[in-house]
Amino acid sequence: MARFDAINGGEETKVSHQRLDLLLRGMGDLPTLPAVAARVIELACQASREARPSAAGVVNAIRADAALAVWLLRRGRQSSPRSAETVLQAAESLGDEALLSEALCVPVPASRDGGADGQGLDLVEFWKHCIACAAGAEAIASVVSPPVNGELAFTCGLLHDLGKLVLWLLFPKSYSRVVAMVRRGTGNIAEHERDVIGLDHTVAGRRLAASWRLGETLEQVIWLHHQPVEAMPPHLPAWRMTCIVALADAVARQARLGFSGNYSLTPADQLASHLRLDPGVVEHVASELPRRVSEHIGQLALAEPAGERRLSAAILAANVELGRRNRGFRLELSQVRDQAGATRDLRLLAASLAQAASTPDALVGIAGTVLSAVGGAGRGPVVAYSIDAQLGEVTVARAAQGADPELLLLAAGDAEALLGAADPNSLSPRLVARLVNVPDWPAGPAEMVQGVHRPLTCGGRWVGGIVHSHAADMPDAAVELVAMALAIVQASARAAAMSEEMSIASQRLVESQAALADARTRSAIGQMAAGAAHQINTPLAVISGRAQLMRDRAADQQERQTWQLIADRAQEISDTVTDLVAFASPQPPRPQMLEPGRLVREAVDRFRNSDHPQAASAIVDIEAGEGLAPVWVDRDQIVEALAAVVANAAAASPAGRPVRLRAEMDEPTGKVIVSVADTGEGMDAQTLQQAFTPLVSRQKAGRRRGMGLPKAKRNVENNGGRIWIDSRAGQGATVYLELPGPAGPR
Amino acid sequence: MAQERKLRRKAVYTTGEAAEICRLSQQTIIRCFDNGQLKGFRVPGSKFRRIPRRNLIEFMKANGIPLEGMGDDRTRVLVVDDDPDVVELFIDVLSSDPRFEVATAQTGYDAGVMTQQFSPDVVVLDYMLPDINGNVVCKTIRQNPELSHIKILIVSGMADPAEIEKLMGAGADDFIKKPFNIEKVVARIVELARA
8 A cells, every 4th residue: 555655646736647547557456355355265265175175155255345356357357358257257267276276365455444544435335335236236137128147237336436446545645535525415426536636436447447458348337337328329338237337326325325425316217217127126126235235245244343353364374275275286286297297208209209210119219218207126127019910020128227128039929829819908917927027027926917017009909018017107198109109110110011012022023024025035036036047047958958969979079179168158157147046045044053173174175076177286274273162054055155265265376385274263252263365466455345246256367257255255144254355465365254153143 | 557567677587476477377487487488597595486587578579478568678758848949959868868768748737648648767857837837746746656656857947955955855856957967867867767
């Protein structure tokens, strides 16, 4: 209260609207009467101690107290401005618990009570007047037609003279003068207010209601309840309410219920007729009013003496009760914080699990997190398992204090039993024990399953479970989160498996398609080649055959030779064709394990047995160690290749100079390399480039068809080997053949 | 019939065989052997009688017994090829040789007909024929048990080893590539016929 005086400095000057606004902004809650405050606190204490506290009694009391009604209305409208128009609605939007807590610490009223020392506003009487208007308005609201919200009417009636309380609180000295002037019996309190202070209670009240957003209806009623009815535009939304309150006010004043500061009697009938009310009805209301008012007064213990002492006792009791509630809330808060913390951690876990690469990783994470959540000294390890019936897989992870989480292997029988279990909620204790399989499990087998096994289900599907001595401590929400995360990981594992299978399948498809295309091409070429060979070889057979017959009938040696020549060249053409055909569609190799030394010797034999000009005369040095690793190649093809290379080398080497044939291991790769070295002219760059091109032969002596090296290359490469030449002009040439071993390219 | 033909190729005959060929009783043959009309010898160290071929032929001729395939020990060769020049070539080579009797066919169908009619010992078969491939002819011959004594020599311009293997698998006895050495082919035919 001292604050108000300080703000208001000198009270002699009239107050401007601006100043009023400023002062209103500085106002705290309106204080109630000590007796009422004591009563409300008592009621609140009582209610709070109940097992199921209900704020109904408290609300009932508050509703009839002008100051507290505003206090409650203000708070209710803060949380839900649209739905809290009346005190009851405001109470509902706050909720019982919050209301009781607030009620236990209602604003302690000032010690000033104008009525006690005869100066200023008699608050008790003022309160009575407010209650009378409220009760009257409620009664009238129920009899008008169409009816008006009775509860709202009550509140409007209660608070219509709010402005008076405000002015009294803000300008106590000035208001005392106003009240004194009213007591002298002249005029209207509003006139006096305007004279002394500069504005009247309707303006002050309205400004307060606006500033505290107490509601449009209330604002209008407060502002306009003294206006002559005719002067009020009927389209005003609160027109009827204002009339009702004005009427109630008149009736209350007539019945001299409480102090309103207005002794001039307004004709109630006029107001009644505007509301189309029968005068009899109004009279009835008036007659009921005193009874109602005294009921409310009784409820609020307004008339009881020794308000201050009661208030002190009530405040002490409230203090105790508030302390108790506080402790209770703190406990709840810490529990909720713990749960929130746990849930937050598990949410993080769930988020990270959703990105886990594999089910084992996810399980290890789950086990570790559960261990940190519910694990503790002497509580044993956490076992988390994942079960995927569709893939038929069971994965188990274990986390123990002081050790890294690890994956466990389930015996096949146990995995099957688990997969076959019908109801995850009723796993046999033995199965759970085998799942855990640790000697240091705290409880004995009999006490196990109950509360120790928490199955994880997501969408009705059993995805896994957690086994721990205190698994029951985990909140359901956390368990559900983990189950969901595990289900996500399983789904992504399945998707990965499926996509792998699909990629393998599509690879196979591509390969088989390529093979098919290849085979078709080969068969096409093969067929063409077969046809071509036939078309060329048949006429050649005729030429060769006839030449042979003519040769046999030849007259002399020269003629014989000529015919033989024809036959030979015809054969040569055929061989070329054969070579080309074979080159075009090589046979797939049929590899075997072969000893390199033997291959080399066979190749030399084949060369010796061929009709190559140097077949007999060439000198071939063979160096092939015994312990060489076996090679995996088609025997015939490689022998043919080697023989061709040797033939080439023999042709290139000058007479008397040997061809060096070596077979050795290449240390780094572990493959067998056969090298054939000649001491001939060597190859220049161009020759080297064309060495493997079919039908190009640069040899001067013993010139062959030029298919030797190309054929060798084709054969060697078909078998997965490599062939290359090292040569320099004038320094001979060495042909290298790298042959694959058993682990060679497939 | 195959048995019979084989019978008529033998170099040395038992009395029972000789009796069958001559359509006489074995007793008659033994009597003729014993009285020197039919010349022969005894298996050393036993009583069994043996009659060399030419002695049997001599006997048959002397007694007017129809020779019926006995005298003709030439190898019958059926040449199957659609190229007329090749066929000509074979005819020229084989018919001037007293060891052979030649017939020809130019299609697979004709080959079938001639096989029945001519009853060859060796068939020289080209792979590519206008109507069906040589391997089908081969298979058809082999499927008939009465023709199991016929040797099949495939002569072809084609060089695919896989196909060659297939042909051998289909029942051919040998394969010769065109163009060929005439002497080698003739030698091969003789070898096959003797086997």
